[in-house]
Amino acid sequence: MGFDQRVVASLVALLSMLACAPSEGAIVPAASGSRQPNASMGAPGIGDPDFPFDGNGGYDVSHYGLAIGYTPSSKHLDGVATINATTTQPLSRFNLDLSGLEVSDVTVNGEKAIFSRTGSELSVLPATPLGDKAAFAVKVTYAGVPKPVKDSSNLGTFGFIPTPDGAFVACEPDGAKTWYPANDHPADKASYDFTITVPEGVTALANGEQVGEPTTADGKTTFRWREKHPMVSYLATATIGKFELHKGRTPGGIPNFAAVDPKHRGSLNNLFNVSGEVTDYWSKIFGPYPFSSTGGMIDDFAAGYALENQTKPLYGGFAPDQSIIAHELAHQWFGDSLSIKRWRDLWLNEGFATYAEWLWAEHKGTNTADQLFQTFHARPASDPIWKYPPGRAQARDLFNDSVYTRGGMTLHALRKAIGDETFFKLLKTWTADHKYGSVTTEEFIALAEKLSGKDLTSLFNAWLFTAAKPD
Numbered sequence: 001m002g003f004d005q006r007v008v009a010s011l012v013a014l015l016s017m018l019a020c021a022p023s024e025g026a027i028v029p030a031a032s033g034s035r036q037p038n039a040s041m042g043a044p045g046i047g048d049p050d051f052p053f054d055g056n057g058g059y060d061v062s063h064y065g066l067a068i069g070y071t072p073s074s075k076h077l078d079g080v081a082t083i084n085a086t087t088t089q090p091l092s093r094f095n096l097d098l099s100g101l102e103v104s105d106v107t108v109n110g111e112k113a114i115f116s117r118t119g120s121e122l123s124v125l126p127a128t129p130l131g132d133k134a135a136f137a138v139k140v141t142y143a144g145v146p147k148p149v150k151d152s153s154n155l156g157t158f159g160f161i162p163t164p165d166g167a168f169v170a171c172e173p174d175g176a177k178t179w180y181p182a183n184d185h186p187a188d189k190a191s192y193d194f195t196i197t198v199p200e201g202v203t204a205l206a207n208g209e210q211v212g213e214p215t216t217a218d219g220k221t222t223f224r225w226r227e228k229h230p231m232v233s234y235l236a237t238a239t240i241g242k243f244e245l246h247k248g249r250t251p252g253g254i255p256n257f258a259a260v261d262p263k264h265r266g267s268l269n270n271l272f273n274v275s276g277e278v279t280d281y282w283s284k285i286f287g288p289y290p291f292s293s294t295g296g297m298i299d300d301f302a303a304g305y306a307l308e309n310q311t312k313p314l315y316g317g318f319a320p321d322q323s324i325i326a327h328e329l330a331h332q333w334f335g336d337s338l339s340i341k342r343w344r345d346l347w348l349n350e351g352f353a354t355y356a357e358w359l360w361a362e363h364k365g366t367n368t369a370d371q372l373f374q375t376f377h378a379r380p381a382s383d384p385i386w387k388y389p390p391g392r393a394q395a396r397d398l399f400n401d402s403v404y405t406r407g408g409m410t411l412h413a414l415r416k417a418i419g420d421e422t423f424f425k426l427l428k429t430w431t432a433d434h435k436y437g438s439v440t441t442e443e444f445i446a447l448a449e450k451l452s453g454k455d456l457t458s459l460f461n462a463w464l465f466t467a468a469k470p471d
């Protein structure tokens with residue numbers, strides 16, 4: 001995620017006003033309680049200590065088939081989600097994450113299942129209990145008016161956000177549940193098929209590539225998209241509205257797809273061209289591009305941020321400059337192909353994407369990473385960035401400036417310590433070793449030490465884990 005610098009200042013002011021608002025009460029999900037949990041019940045959370053009810057235990061999703069109908073005028077969504085998964089334990093009951101919306105039917109392997117709702121937990125009781133390591137398919141039929149998450153501590157509104165002509169869908173950190181039932185945590189990655197039906201004249205955009213041409217019948221058009229590479233739930237999108245499109249390839253030959261709301265038509269070619277140039281350059285610096293297409297979308301919802309939706313970053317109501325395009329496309333490697341197992345490791349996404357902005361400036365000759373590092377390092381010891389160790393992102397303040405800027409500075413300090421040759425080899429080895437996988441900070445530190453042959457404990461401790469300004 002990256003921020004439109006022009007709105008950051010006003011957002012910070014707003015957030016400080018909202019800082020005293022009461023936090024949401026913890027929701028006790030249906031499958032937990034004071035009793036010793038039954039061994040065959042899936043846990044209501046995937047095991048992230050900072051987000052205890054995000055994701056679910058007991059299974060691993062391999063594929064989401066999402067058939068969505070959406071009518072912008074009524075904001076009504078209807079959906080059928082077919083989820084293919086494999087159990088990691090015997091399951092007599094398991095949960096999915098879904099907030100709001102009305103569930104009318106759930107089947108497991110074609111048999112009607114009993115289900116219940118508590119908070120954002122959809123608890124499913126299959127007619128036939130599932131064994132260990134069993135492949136199963138759960139189908140959820142649901143409908144309603146999606147309600148995005150409004151979370152003042154994590155920068156505003158996210159999830160499925162209705163707009164006058166459609167919807168702006170950006171879900172970090174846990175807004176996927178606002179529009180489809182999910183194992184809504186980045187630790188569980190899956191491939192996706194999207195079948196999105198909208199009124200004729202409206203365009204539906206999703207991750208990956210289009211499957212066939214859209215088909216129109218009875219005043220409605222159906223768009224089909226497929227992301228065949230593993231993707232985390234918050235990167236899935238079904239962005240809907242009036243769009244102008246530019247399709248082609250990057251100079252290096254990667255399929256490139258840019259889409260802009262008509263209000264931003266003047267930015268369409270720039271978005272297409274810069275996204276192509278950046279994707280090609282990062283492919284040289286970070287290793288081969290991990291997905292089958294690149295691009296970007298500008299919608300007219302003034303989110304004040306951009307999200308690195310897999311293959312199609314989404315820019316919220318502003319024309320992105322080169323720096324933020326460089327940031328969001330760097331996430332295709334750091335955050336999308338390699339995703340975090342726990343939210344506290346978010347600097348592995350944001351520190352790297354921030355450092356990519358500095359590398360882009362260096363590439364363009366507008367600045368050097370070292371000059372940028374020096375500028376930030378000159379902040380006084382009283383600056384809040386030094387009190388927030390970026391290696392432990394905090395659940396109620398995930399997108400703190402430290403996770404971005406001090407995270408990026410960590411990489412520059414590392415680059416200076418191990419030299420350019422080892423540093424850039426490290427970036428490529430990191431993206432190759434964990435392509436489409438899940439990563440932790442400990443794994444990155446171990447690889448940096450292995451490739452450099454150096455003990456980097458004190459460097460990482462000072463930059464990532466200490467609430468004080470490093471030397």
Ligand SMILES: [Zn+2]
Nearest residue numbers: 001002350353
């Ligand atoms: Zn970012």
